[in-house]
Amino acid sequence: MTLSANLLDWYDRNRRELPWRIDKDPYKIWVSEIMLQQTRxxxxxxxxxxxxxRFPTPYELAAAEEEEVLYYWQGLGYYNRAxxxxxxxxxVCAAYGGEIPNDEAALKALPGIGEYTAGAILSIxxxxxxxxxxxxxxxxxxxLFxxxxxxxxxxTKRLISRLVSEYISLERPGDFNQALMDLGAMVCIPQTPRCAECPVLDFCQAYALDVQCTLPVKPAAKAPxxxxxxxxxxxxGGEYLIRRRPSGNVLAGMWEFPAxxxxxxSCEKATLEQFIYTQFALKVLVQExxxxxxxxxxHLKWYINFYHCQCFTGEVLFQDTQWIALSEWENITWAGPHRKAAEALWKNSVGGGPAA
DNA sequence: AATGCGGGGAC
DNA sequence: GTCCCAGCATT
Structure with a gap:
């Protein structure tokens, strides 16, 4: 038996049933591959x-407002993917009539598609x-090697890509690649690989040397x-000011309480009052x-101190700012922790105060 | 080649 | 707490 045959045989018996494995619609495969980048x-x-x-074909997605696209991505992270x-x-709609191109160079020329994703779409x-x-x-x-x-x-990635090219199944390349995903998720896992269950144990040099847990080698992550x-x-007046985070920053385009x-x-209150005045032309008093x-x-660690503010003046609203009622909090595309803040404020307001 | 870009689950 | 996940774009 070969490595490929063992792997595919294992895959046929143990593969995960996943929503994007029901058919081979290139658009659906593509969507799944983008969502799965660095995401479980x-x-x-x-x-x-x-x-x-909501977006069953490329056309619905192409026609949508970016705001709505981000709303459907909210919570997944890495929003440039969306x-x-x-x-x-x-x-794809403009240049290829809505058909996903079956061509590596054409795919990699499209935003968000790199070496991995092009290979996944083409094979699957x-x-x-x-x-x-x-x-x-x-x-x-x-x-293995x-x-x-x-x-x-x-x-190193080029080396491993060459190895995969050498061993990939001729008949079922897409299943071969997906089998590797499943093997990596269920058997050849990072910390304590389940080698006893592995279908390609006989081919594994690390197992033979009993050094599975020392591989792969990668540098330690830096502290955020x-x-x-x-x-x-x-x-x-019962409404709260939110603003859209500017592009070029983390969480660009998502909404937040001004921060x-x-x-x-020691002077955070004064800093906040000054910031709100210069950015939003609002005179506020920072309270509790x-x-x-x-x-x-x-790569970052945020400590955020939220303060209630009383607003006295100002009618001018700038672009990318708006007043919202707390009851609308679920309809906002929030920037990370600001969603939790909005939810807490809302629960507090409908809960009727501190008492149970 | 190095860095920025999210969020969460497993341990 | 640490690790790491079906990576890509930019510099």
């Missing part, structure tokens, strides 16, 4: 189903014999940069603290 299967399932219900996906579908939807090297494949092949180089280096922000919950980074926590949140990104 369990997290994607519901988003995928909801997305396909913007790129929509931009790509606009191109079009039966092309293209590798799709993701984190699972890097881990599995570094163990005892690759001790740093897998975050592009040279920490920063402190102060945010204003600005109430006026500013502070360097000196509402709550503190800590929010961890992969």
């Amino acid at each position: 299967v369990e997290a994607v399932k519901e988003y995928y189903t909801r997305w396909l219900r 913007r790129n996906l929509q931009a790509a579908m606009s191109e 939807a079009f039966d092309c014999r293209t590798p799709a090297v993701d984190g699972n494949v890097l881990r599995i092949f570094s163990r 005892y690759v001790t180089e740093d897998i975050t280096k592009s040279k 940069r920490e920063l402190t922000l102060v945010a204003g919950i600005i109430q006026r 500013i980074e502070i360097c000196d926590e 603290k509402a709550f503190n949140y800590v929010h961890i990104f992969s």
Whole structure:
């Protein structure tokens, strides 16, 4: 038996039934692959189903407002994926008549599609014999072939891509690639691989050397940069001021309570009042603290101090700002922790105060 | 080649 | 707490 045959046989008996494995519609495969970038299967399932219900073909997505596209992506993270996906579908509709191109160069020219995603779409939807090297494949092949180089280096990725090209199934390349995903998720897992269950154990050099747990090799993650922000919950006539985060920042395009980074926590109230005045032309009085949140990104750590603010003046509203009633909180595309803040305020207001 | 970009589940 | 996930774009 060959590596490929063992793997496919295992896949046929153990594959996961997933919503994007029901058919081979290239658009659906594409959507799933974008959602699955750096994102776990369990997290994607519901988003995928909801997305396909609202955007069943490239045309619905291309025609939608970006605001709505982001709303359907809210909570998945890496929001440029959603913007790129929509931009790509606009191109598909305009340049390819709504048909997904069956061509590596054409796919990789579209925004959001890189080496991995092009290979995945081509192999799964079009039966092309293209590798799709993701984190699972890097881990599995570094163990199978005892690759001790740093897998975050592009040279190592090229090496493993060549190995996959060498071993990928001729008859079922898409299933071969998906089998590697399932093997990586269920058997050849990062910390404690379940080698006793592995269908390609006989081919694994790391197992033979008993060094599975030392592979793959990658440098330790750097600690996230920490920063402190102060945010204003600005109430006026039962409504609250929110603003859309500017592009070029983390969580670009998402809505938040006005917030500013502070360097000196001792003067955060004054900083907030000044910020709100210069940015929104509103005179406010910062009152009592509402709550503190800590929010961890992969590369950032936010400490946010939320303050209630009383607003006295100002009718001018700038672009990307609006007043909203708290009852609308679920309809807003919130920036990360600001959703929790809005929800807490809402629950507080309908709960009728501190008493149970 | 290095960095920015989210959020959450498993341990 | 740490790790890491069906990565890509930009520099």
